[in-house]
Amino acid sequence: MPVTETRLEPRLIRLALVLSIGSAATLLDTTIVSVAIDRLTREFGSPLATIQWVTTAYLLALTAMLPLTGWAVARFGTRWVWRFCLTGFLLGSVLCAVAWSAGALIVFRVIQGLGGGMLLPLLRIVLAEQAGQDKLGRVMSFVIVPTQLAPVVGPVLGGLIIGAFDWRWAFLVNVPVIVAALALSRGLVTGGPAETRQPLDLRGLALLSPGLAILVYGLTSYGEIGRLSTVATTGLIAGIVLLLGYGVHALRTVTPLLDLRLFRDRSFSACAALVFIFGGSLFGAMFLLPLYYQQIRAATPLEAGLLLAPQGIGAMIGTVFVGRILDRTGATRTIMLAGLALAVAGTVPFAIAGSGTPVAVLAVALVVRGAGLTASLLPSITATYATLPKSQYAAATTGTRILQQIGGSLGTAVLAVILQRGSFPAAFWTAVAITAAAALAALALPNRSTV
Known part of the structure; x- marks a missing residue:
């Protein structure tokens, strides 16, 4: 039986928006800088193998910080950790912009990654604790926005910056975003340390x-x-x-x-498996799509970003409706399976596309794919907290974010190897298979009671 929808408080909406702005900077930075790699190679006169560490070092620093999130929140509180991470990311961005050599840039990217590593998990932790189960679907829609829009907006913004300005602006563009997030979060992010302070393991x-x-x-x-x-x-x-x-x-x-005893909870274990598998599909396919447009359709990085915009549109459409439906019905498993079906339907056209396939057909497929990704991701996020007490939200968020990172890296690696040894159709069919496999984990998710 559907429940009466509880209205989102204006303060909660402002909090979600501010947190999304700060967290989006870390994802945007990844895609913007990837567009600048060729320019950096020429500017520093360094081989590509060296400059690739500009992105690799950042990714590894982000990953290394993830396990600290739960402990840091409990020890220092979300307000302090949020501001510390934003400040660290801001410092790293400024240092990257003044780097005088490839080596210095790589070191400063590590600082930037260490600062930004906890921002995405923090976004989920704060919103989960503030929202409550009856509002979780709509509030967690704000988590989807940076994840879905960064791969679309980043290449476009990166192409514009590199084409019109000095390479240093690829990093300086973060400064106003982070300063705004710091200013706007005053009085909104208020969580203090836990009453019982856990020693660092x-x-x-x-x-x-x-x-x-x-x-x-x-x-x-x-x-x-x-x-x-x-x-x-x-x-x-x-x-x-x-x-x-x-x-x-x-x-x-x-x-x-990170307490591994969380995996004794059936619902959480199903979510963890789902996030791991779906991470491979989501990030792996986002690796393939820009390459497809650049290599098969001869698009520039900027044009490829614009051609991917329909997926962002589909994701935004999904955020408008899916969170509300999820809160009203609690049909976690049903919505997840429907989302996976849409994601598969939106990926298949790329697996069967030929050189003459109209771009408009692929654009429609991307809209469907974007909506499907939102409808798949959102229930997996909300179900993470369905059977856990608030005291375990931080650990649960950290655990699932780690699994998503590993799954994404594994999926990207597998699809990259298949692409090198085979073709785009083979790689896209593999992405379809990975997405379909996520349905097995989704079947173990409970539909939340709404009585």
């Missing part, structure tokens, strides 16, 4: 953060080279060993950095 940190970073690096190397080189193999083995070591440690520790 140093041994767990020494195992988990490096393990994640090394594993992601191994997957990235595998995708770039197209085979299991010595570097990729070493990274994968070392990362897995460290993560297994953390697993043993966490189950023997009273207050681990």
Whole structure:
């Protein structure tokens, strides 16, 4: 039986908007800088292999910070952590803009990544704690916006910046965004530290953060080279060993950095599996789509970004309706399966497209895909918290965000290798298969009671 919809308070909407602005900067930065790689190679006179570390170092720093999120929120409170992370990201952006060599830029990108690594999990933690179950769907729609729009807006904005201004503006563009997020968040982000302060699990940190970073690096190397080189193999083995070591440690520790006992909860475990699989499909396909337009349709990075805009439109349409339907009906599993079906339907046209397929047909497919991604992601986020107490929201968010990161890196690597050894149709069919596989995990999700 549907429930009466509870109105979102203006303060909660303002909070969600401000948090989205700050968190979006980290994702936009990734896509903007990827467009600037060629320009940076020429500016510094460095080989491409060196300049690629500008993006790799940032990604690894972001990943390494994820495990600290839950502990930092409990120890210092969301207000302090939010402002600290924004300030660190701002400092890193300014330093990148004044970098005098490729080496300096890479070091400053690490600082930028360390500052921004906790911003996306913080967005979810704060909104989950503030919203309550009856508003979670609509409020978490704001989480979808940066995730879906950054891959579309970033290349367009990056192309405009690199084409019209100095490369340093690829980093300086973050400054007004972060300053605005800092100013607007005063009085809105108010969470203090927990009453019981958990000590930092140093041994767990020494195992988990490096393990994640090394594993992601191994997957990235595998995708770039197209085979299991010595570097990729070493990274994968070392990362897995460290993560297994953390697993043993966490189950023997009273207050681990990330409590793996959360996975005893059936609903949370289903969400975790879903996020992992869907992360591979989402980020893997977003790796393929710009390349498809650039290599098959001879589009520039700027044109490719514009051609991907329909997916952002579909995602925005989804955010308007899906969150509201989810809050009214609680039909988590049903909405998720419908979203996965739409995501598959929106990806298949790229798998069967020929050189003469009209761009308009692909644009319609992207609108459908964007709406499907929103309808898939949103229930997976809200279901994460369905059966957990608020005291475990931070740990649950950290855990699922880590799995999404690993799944995304794995999916991107696999699709990159398939593309190098095969073709775009083969890679897109694989993306379709990964998306369809997520339905198996979705079947384990409960439909929330709305009585």
